[in-house]
Each structure stands twice: as C-alpha cells, then as structure tokens.
Amino acid sequence: MIEVTGLKKRIGEVQALDGLSFKANNGQITGLLGPNGAGKTTALRTLFSMLKADEGHCLVDGIDVAKQPQLAKQSLGLFPDPFGLYDRLTPREYIAFFAELNGMNKAQAACATDAVLTQMQLQDIADRACKGFSQGQKMKTALAQAIVHKPTNIVLDEPSRGLDVMSTRVLRQTLSTLRDEGHCVLFSSHVMQEVAALCDQVIVMAKGKLIVQGSPDELCQLANKDNLEDAFIHLIGTDEGIAA
C-alpha cells in the first residue's frame, strides 16, 4: 500500500507539489491522471526517494521512504520515464543486476530473472544488447526489471508511451495480473481510455495537488459526464496542457 500525505516540493521557481495526498491500495490499479506539468513525475520520483520532499511524507507498506529508503525500495518496483535501460547490457544482465540490487544473491537473481524473462515473453532477445530495441522491447525489459524482486508495490511513469497495440495489450495484461495477485499498481498516464479500462481508482491531480480520487464511474457521476475525458476536463476546470 502507498500513502502520500501533504507532499510539497519546490523546484526552482516552480511549486511542483503543493500538499499532495492520496492512497493506493493493494489489489487495485490506481491511475495518476493530470495535465502536463501537474507534478505526476515529481510525485513518483519523490515516492521512490529520487527526490527529497520539502514537506510531507510517503509511506510504502507503512515504511517512510525518506527515513528508510533502502527498506522501502525493497517493497517498490519502479518503471521509470524514460525506460532507463543500459545500451550495452542484455535484458538478462540488466534485470539480474536490479535483482541483486534488491538483495538477492547471484543464484537467486539468475533464477528470478529467468522466470520474469519467460513471464514477459522476452526469451528471444534475452541475451542481445538493449541498444536498438523497439519501444515494445524496451517496455517489456523495463517492466521485467521493476517486478523481478516481486515487490508489493509497482510504480509506473507513463508506461504505455510509444507502444503499438500488441505491446499495449501485454502491458495491460501484466498490470491486471499483478493486481489480481494482490499487488498495489500505481501508474501515471495521459491516456483516458487506458485509465478508464484498467483503473479501479483514479487520482486526478493538477498544480501539485489532489483534485479528487475515485473510481472512473464515481468521477463521471461527480462531474455529471458520461466519459472520463469529459469528467477529467470538468474536474480540473481547463483543457490546457492535456496531451492529445
């Protein structure tokens, strides 16, 4: 479970986070939806202790990420934006490296890497350097890295960007399976159809703050609209900054 309370972060002149609070539960997919510049990436980076909050805190399974970052990270899998692959490493080397970073010994890491390569249907390219990979191949490798240590919580920043239909389906199926296995899945997105189709809960944020949290149906009812895109525009009060 992920709990964010009163998060504030100033970056230069910009108040990127301005008292953001929300909760993402286990066994649910939670979507973080907001216009460009709303603070989604800043929130996810703070959650992963890549940025230090000025105020507020993030709890991962009850562990404060600012106080115990290493322990919190063992319960967190991060799918970053951009994918963060190393061109010279193969998926097997890259995924095993992260498995070891998360406390596995070499033998455990090799075994877990094998399993996740199979799960993500990456066997064909498992031993090829990542340089030149397609968007779909990069996505699958980055997702395999995020889940290799079986974290309770998986955090994804814009995971579907640049994916074709088949890769999008693999991503959606993987996230749904993780949810059904009881994981907490939190992802940021601009794609309304994806959020409406996948998410149990949606966190709408703008200008570094929570606007509203609820299921896609609840948000439509609240805004008195029949689709999430219209509800979203109504709730944030502007269509400025929404990606096409």
Ligand SMILES: Nc1ncnc2c1ncn2[C@@H]1O[C@H](COP(=O)(O)OP(=O)(O)OP(=O)(O)O)[C@@H](O)[C@H]1O
């Ligand atoms: N390194 C930085 N330097 C300066 N400003 C930054 C930096 N990182 C974030 N910001 C600013 O903080 C605000 C929030 O940015 P953030 O990237 O978190 O938004 P976002 O919701 O992820 O946006 P997008 O959907 O466009 O990716 C923006 O105004 C952005 O310009």
